[in-house]
Amino acid sequence: MDVSYLLDGLNDKQRDAVAAPPQHMLVLAGAGSGKTRVLVHRLAWLMQVERVAPYSLLAVTFTNKASQEMRGRIESTIGVSLNNLWMGTFHGLSHRMLRAHYQEANLPQSFQIIDSDDQHRLVKRVLKALNLDEKHWPAKQIQWFINARKDEGQRPGMIDAGADFSLQQMVKIYAAYQDMCDRAGLVDFAEILLRSFELLKTHDAVRNHYQQRFRHILVDEFQDTNAIQYNWLRLLAGSSAKVMIVGDDDQSIYGWRGAKVENIQQFLKDFAGADTIRLEQNYRSTATILKAANAVISNNSGRLGKDLWTDGSEGETISSYNAFNELDEARFIVSRIRDWHNKGNPLTESAILYRNNAQSRVLEEALIQEGLHYRIYGGLRFYERQEIKDALAYLRLLNNRQDDAAMERVINTPARGIGETTMNKVRQQARASQQTLWQALEQMLAEKQLSGRAANAIEQFMQLITQLDTDLNELPLHEQAEQVIKQSGLYAMYQAEKGEKAQTRIENLNELVTACQNFDSVLQEEMTPLAAFLSQAALEAGEYQAEEHSDAVQLMTLHSAKGLEFPLVFMCGLEEGMFPSQQSGDDPTRLEEERRLCYVGMTRAMQKLYLCHAQSRRLYGQEQYPKPSRFLREIPDDCVEEIRLTTQVSRPAQLNRYSHAASHSAFENTGFKLGQRVLHEKFGEGTVLNYEGSGPQSRIQVNFDQLGSKWLMTAYARLEAV
Ligand SMILES: Nc1ncnc2c1ncn2[C@@H]1O[C@H](COP(=O)(O)OP(=O)(O)OP(=O)(O)O)[C@@H](O)[C@H]1O
Ligand SMILES: [Mg+2]
Secondary structure, eight states: OOOGGGGTTOOHHHHHHHHOOSOOEEEEEOTTSSHHHHHHHHHHHHHHTSOOOGGGEEEEOSSHHHHHHHHHHHHHHHOOOOTTOEEEOHHHHHHHHHHHTTTTTTOOTTOEEOOHHHHHHHHHHHHHHTTOOTTTSOHHHHHHHHHHHHHTTOOGGGOOOTTOHHHHHHHHHHHHHHHHHHHHTEEOHHHHHHHHHHHHHHOHHHHHHHHHHOSEEEESSGGGOBHHHHHHHHHHHTTTOEEEEEEOGGGOOOGGGTBOTTHHHHHHHHSTTOEEEEEOBOOSSOHHHHHHHHHHHTTOSSOOOOOOBOOSOOOOOEEEEEEEEHHHHHHHHHHHHHHHHHTTOOGGGEEEEESSGGGHHHHHHHHHHTTOOEEEOSSSOGGGSHHHHHHHHHHHHHHOTTOHHHHHHHTTSSOOSOOHHHHHHHHHHHHHTTOOHHHHHHHHHHTTOSOHHHHHHHHHHHHHHHHHHHHHTTSOHHHHHHHHHHHTTHHHHHHHHOHHHHHHHHHHHHHHHHHHHHOOOTTOTTSOHHHHHHHHHHHHGGGOOTTTTSOOEEEEETGGGTTOOEEEEEEOOOBTBBTTBGGGTTOHHHHHHHHHHHHHHHTTEEEEEEEEEEEEEEETTEEEOOOBOHHHHTSOGGGEEEOOOSOSOOOOTTSOTTSOOOOOOBOTTTSOBTTOEEEETTTEEEEEEEEESOGGGOEEEEEETTTEEEEEEHHHHOOEEO
16 A cells, blocks of 8 residues: 555655654654644554554644544545544543543542632632631642642642641642532542543543554643643553654743753653653744744753754744734734735634733724634633623533532522522532532422521522423434523523623523534433534633634634744733733743743744734733843844834834834824824823724724723814824
C-alpha cells in the first residue's frame, strides 16, 4: 500500500517523528514548528501503517474544538471513521470514563457537572452551614483552595493541617463542601480529573481494561499538564502503551493553575527509552515576527533551549500603537480590521488578544458600532449568560432532582413568591438531616412544616418539574428544551422585561433550542440525550460557537489563543500592571510566565502583528495611567515601527518610542484631538475623551471639569479649543 501521502507536507524531522516505530517519544519544539501537525499525522500513520485500530488509540488535545478539527482532518485523509477513537481534553476524556463507570466511581448515574459559579454558590452555603463569616473566609479563596488540592490529588483526609488553625478550617470546609456535592450528585471541574484518577487507581478491573485497550497515547500541549493529569496518564499507559507527548516549555502558561512544566523532564525519567525529537523550522510566522518573539522569550532563564528559524519572507514590520485611552485603542484596532476586510480578507483571519476578559467589552462595543461581526472564543460566553444558565438549570432538574445548584438557581426564577426566609428554613432542614433541597422539601411538605403561599408555590414548582419530566421524556431533545423554556415561565419572564437586553435574552434562549437541535449524541450511548447535552454544555461552556461558520473577528484571551494561528493579530493592553499583570508584581517566576504568555500571543500571528497600549485606561471603574509594558522594550527596534495617526502633532524626536508623551491621535472629522482642552458656552471647560459616528451624525464625548462626562452632537456643541 502506498502510504507516502501520510508523509506529504512534512520536513525530515517531522517525518522521523511520524514514521518512528512504536515507542515513547517527546517532540519538543517552539511555536509554529508543526508539533500539532506531527501529532495528527502520527495518528493516521499508526492506523494506516502500524494497523492500530482506532479503538486502541487515545489522543489528548488542549480544547474540544481542537479535537473536533483533528478528527475531521484525519477522517478525511484516511477515509476511516473514527467513532471508536478516544480523542478529547483531559476533562472530556475523564468525564467519559466516569460516565462509563459511574458505579465504580461512586456516583449516581445522573451526576451533573457544575461550573465555577455553581461551585461558588455551594461554597457559600457550606460557610453558612458551618457558621463561618464570609468576610474571614472569602468563598473565592476557598474555591481556589479546594480546586488546587484536587489538582494535587488531595482529599481532605490527606491534608495534614498540623496546628495551623486556618488550614484546619479550610480542610473542614473542603470536607463539608465535598459531602454536599456527593449527596447531590454534583461534580466540579477539578473533581472530574481526581475522580477519574482515583477510579483507575483503586479499581484494578477498570485500570486493566484501559491499559489493555490503549496501545498508544498521544498528548498535545503537554507543557501545561498538572500533577493529576500526569498521574492519570501514567496510570492509563501502564507498562505497555507507547506514549508520545508534544510540547514547548516556552509556552507553559498555566503554572498559576498548577500546571508543571517539569512534567516534561519527569516524562523522560518515567518513560524509559523515550526518543526526543526537536523541530526547529517555523512555518507559521514571518521572519520579523519570529525574530521579535524569540527576542522577547530570550529574557527568560532556565529554558530547555530551542532554536527556531524560518525560511519564509521577512514580511511586514510589527506595528506598535500608542493609544490615548482604551477607547482609542479599540477604535484603532477596529479601523485596521475594517481596512483589512475591505481588501477582501475574511474577518475570521483576524484576532484580537487580550490579557483579561474584562478588556473585551470595550472592543466588543467598538466592533458593534462599526458593524463588524465578532465571536468571543473560549471565554465562557454563551453558556455563561444568565438566561441560558436558567434554562439549563431547569433541564438539569428534569435530569436530576437532587441537583442543589440548579434548584437554588431556579426555584424562585421566575419569581413565585418563594422568599429567602422560606429558603433558609429549607436549607437548614436539608443540612440538619443531610438531605438535598428536593428531599427536604418533600419531607417538609408532607409534614406540613411549610404553610400558606410559599408552600403552595413550592408544591406547584415541584409538580411542574415532575410534570415536565414525564410529559417531555419521549420528545426529541430540542423540543424538550423548547417546552421547558416556555412552560417554566422563563420565556414569558424575559419577554415581559422588554428592551434590547431582554430581546437578546430571548434570542439566546432560541439559540439554545438550536444548539439542542444540532447536538449529536451518538458518541455518548451511555447517556440519555438530555444528560449528554447537559454534560457537553458544562464541559464546552465557552467553546460553543453560536454561528460557527459565519465570518467574524476572533476575540479571546491570550490564554485561550494557545495552539491557534491567524494572519492578522492584535495584542492589546501592553501596559505594566495589565500585561505583565499586576499580580505578577516583581515575582520573577510569575513574570516569566507572563513573558511566555507574550511569546504565545506574538507567535499566533502569521503575517501582521499589531501591539497596542494606552496612556490611560479605565478598568473596573478606575482611571489609570500605566507605563508601556516592558515586553515592548524587549523587541528589537528594527522589528517595530510606531504608528502615527492622521495628526498634525509631531512628537519630539528624542523621546523614547514607549515613553509617556501627549497623545497624537486626532479626530479626522471633528477637528478636535483626544485629550484636547475645550470650552463649551454652558458647561465650561473640559477634556475631549471620545467620539463616534461621522459627518452631521458625529458625537463627541467631553469630560467637563464641573459636570463630568457628557456626549454632545458635534455639529451643535460649538466647542472652542482653549
Ligand atoms: N512541513 C511543513 N510544511 C508546511 N507547513 C507546515 C509544515 N509543518 C507545519 N506546517 C504549518 O505550520 C503551521 C504551524 O503548525 P502547527 O500548528 O502544527 O505548529 P505547533 O508547533 O503545533 O504550534 P504551537 O506551538 O503554536 O501549537 C500550521 O499552519 C501548519 O499547517
Ligand atoms: Mg500546536
